[in-house]
Amino acid sequence: MEQQPILTVNKLNIDVSTPHGVTQVVRDVSFKIEAGKVFGFVGESGSGKTMTCMSLLNLLPGEAKVVKGSIKFRNKDILNCSAKDMRKARGSEIAMIMQNPMTAFNPVRTIGRHFIETLKTHLPITKQQARTMAIAYLEKADLPNPENLLKQYPFQLSGGMLQRVMIAITMSLNPSILIADEPTTALDATNQLQILQQLNWLRKEYDTGILLVSHDLGVIAQLADEVAVMYGGYIVEKAPVFKLFNRPMHPYTRVLLESRLGLTRRKIKSVQRVSVSSPNLINKENTCPFFERCEDADHTCVNDNLELKECEKDHLVRCVKSG
Amino acid sequence: MGWFIVKRLTSLIPILFGISLITFILLHLTPGDPAVAYLRASHIPPADETVAALRVELGLDKPLYVQYVEWLGKVVQLDLGMSYVSKKSVWDEIMLHFFPTVQLTLASCILIVVVSLPIGIMSAIYKGKLIDQFSRIIAFVSVSMPAFWFGFLLIYFLSVKLDLFPVLGRGTFAHLVLPSLTLSFAYIGTYMRLLRASVLENLNEPFVMYARARGLRERLIVSRHLLKKSLLPLVTGLGMSLGNMLSGAVIVETVFAWPGMGQLFVTSILTRDYPMIQGCLLFMGVIFVVCNLLVDLAYSFLDPRIRWEGEK
Known part of the structure; x- marks a missing residue:
């Protein structure tokens, strides 16, 4: 029996206007997030991961615009609901934890103020009740001495602690979806593990659906149930995590996996082959975005047919050569 | 502390x-x-x-x-x-002239804050919109118009033509209006644009994004998150200006015959009144030092990072 997805993104296209023309940063992106499941996004910088995340909260920067597609949260149409409804949903229904915990908090406000203002925005409670709640949730996030923590300023805490404070704030409002945009990138290895454990606990305890964005395949492998590999704004491959790691189909996914293995084995060759520059996303219709960097590219790759195809059950690939 | x-x-x-x-x-x-x-x-x-x-x-x-x-x-x-x-x-002479200067300075400071704060913030939030264009023009005019000219314009239109305020001198509250308007005018443009730039800079900070992602009301984000952080560069400037104004705004005081520190100082130079010059100089120096101290205190009040460093 299939579970009803909480969040459904269908054929999302986002354009960004730049001085050099319109860039299509997200193209034809579709995915679903179910309760208690972790959906992973992998891809290099500029592949459209963060833009996709921002669009889920309807918080795209001014120069970016959704030009096509829909985002459905339960029965709500995110892209067309009122500003007020959207604001109320942020934090309480769709929460986000930021990439760099050191800059996500206002340096001139205490942790307590951040926590309490969030609770008071969404719940009809007094400041004192909010404080009690904040302490309880900080404790749940394994943070020592929460009363004292509330009085401290962000610069007095470490990145790992701040990240856990963000998780505590998220937990306190019990959202159905959590967007974690590179939650571990700015942290050291020990903290990374703790944060991942906490996210895992969060989805088990509260049945929260998590969108986990990372460029680190290790992070994805640990937590995600399903993975989408992004390249040049497209999802180039989407599969359950084991299928993707065991049988990568898209050439880019293979390069990505090999580059990881390359560090321990001798397969450095293919990593070097891939040029460092990111693809130019302006006016490149009908060509595979990975064309310039692909080992197997030939004339068949210039093709109108760039759809995601199902090669095996639940395993989708956007490559003319697959399947 | x-x-x-x-x-x-x-x-x-x-x-x-x-x-x-x-x-x-x-x-x-x-x-x-x-x-x-x-x-x-x-x-x-x-x-x-x-x-x-x-x-x-x-x-x-x-x-x-x-x-x-x-x-x-x-x-x-x-x-x-x-x-x-x-x-x-x-000392007695300085004290006699210092009080009118303090009066003028306070009135001007209030004007500066009351006018440039809201316009500065609004023009950052509605960047490129009507209010922003308007503030740009005001700033341009305020910075480029010399005080003596603006002062005389005010006297001509508001005192002579419309007879709303007294032309010169000191006494009632009405006497204070035109001089403080003239003195604050030049600063208003500067601070408006300074605050606008500061707010714009902070608007792109991740903490604003995170505040939005937590569903905070935009009004709360501006008043609690942006304002306090954006005030920091303003405080530095205002501290300096405060020193300037307290040591006497010579031109404004001359235009409006305001018996303040600026007048005292200029007269003492013209008459080669050595002890007076020396006393005024020393007094102004002290004023500047005290203003700087006030700025530091305001800073440590606004920015906890400085406060903690001070206690280390």
Whole structure:
């Protein structure tokens, strides 16, 4: 029996206007997030991961615009609901934890103020009740001495602690979806593990659906149930995590996996082959975005047919050569 | 916090000492004999014998360092000497002129804050919109219009034509309106744009994004998150301007015949009233130092990072 997805993104296209023309940063992106499941996004910088995340909260920067597609949260149409409804949903229904915990908090406000203002925005409670709640949730996030923590300023805490404070704030409002945009990138290895454990606990305890964005395949492998590999704004491959790691189909996914293995084995060759520059996303219709960097590219790759195809059950690939 | 203030106050002592030394030396480096100036101010012809006698009387025949130590000893007791012109105590004269200046400064500061704060924030939030364009024009006009001209324009239209405010002098509240308007006008444009830039810079910070992602109301984000952080560069500027205004806005005070520090200082220079010049200089120096201290305190109040460093 299939579970009803909480969040459904269908054929999302986002354009960004730049001085050099319109860039299509997200193209034809579709995915679903179910309760208690972790959906992973992998891809290099500029592949459209963060833009996709921002669009889920309807918080795209001014120069970016959704030009096509829909985002459905339960029965709500995110892209067309009122500003007020959207604001109320942020934090309480769709929460986000930021990439760099050191800059996500206002340096001139205490942790307590951040926590309490969030609770008071969404719940009809007094400041004192909010404080009690904040302490309880900080404790749940394994943070020592929460009363004292509330009085401290962000610069007095470490990145790992701040990240856990963000998780505590998220937990306190019990959202159905959590967007974690590179939650571990700015942290050291020990903290990374703790944060991942906490996210895992969060989805088990509260049945929260998590969108986990990372460029680190290790992070994805640990937590995600399903993975989408992004390249040049497209999802180039989407599969359950084991299928993707065991049988990568898209050439880019293979390069990505090999580059990881390359560090321990001798397969450095293919990593070097891939040029460092990111693809130019302006006016490149009908060509595979990975064309310039692909080992197997030939004339068949210039093709109108760039759809995601199902090669095996639940395993989708956007490559003319697959399947 | 208390410890921070004590630390800052003790660090003022060498600065004040330096100010006193520099004002004393500067004045003795300028050409002209104070004794001659004294006699001229008293309408006595400066004959050689009178000058020599006066030099002994004023202590000008002693070596410079002795003069300095004697002067400093008196300064510590707030005795800045006697004006050559009015023959009154310099300290009393300064106090007499300082109060009107304080009055003018406070009124101007209130105007600056009340006008530039909301417009500055609005023009950042509605960047490129009507209010932003409007504030750009105001800023341009305010920075490029000389105070004496703007002052006279105000007098001409508001006092002479419309008879709303008195033309000159000091007395009622109505007297205060035009001078403080003139004095604050130049600052308003600057601070408006400064605040706009500061808010714009902070608007792109991740903490604003995170505040939005937590569903906070936009009004709350502006008033609690943006405002306090954006005020920091403004405080520095305002502290400096405060020093400037308190040591006398010469032009504005002249235009409106406002009996403040600026007038006192300029008159004393014109009449070569040495003790008065020296007293004014020292007083202004102290004012600036105190304003700087206030800025530091305001900073540590606004930014906890500085407060913690101070207590380390």
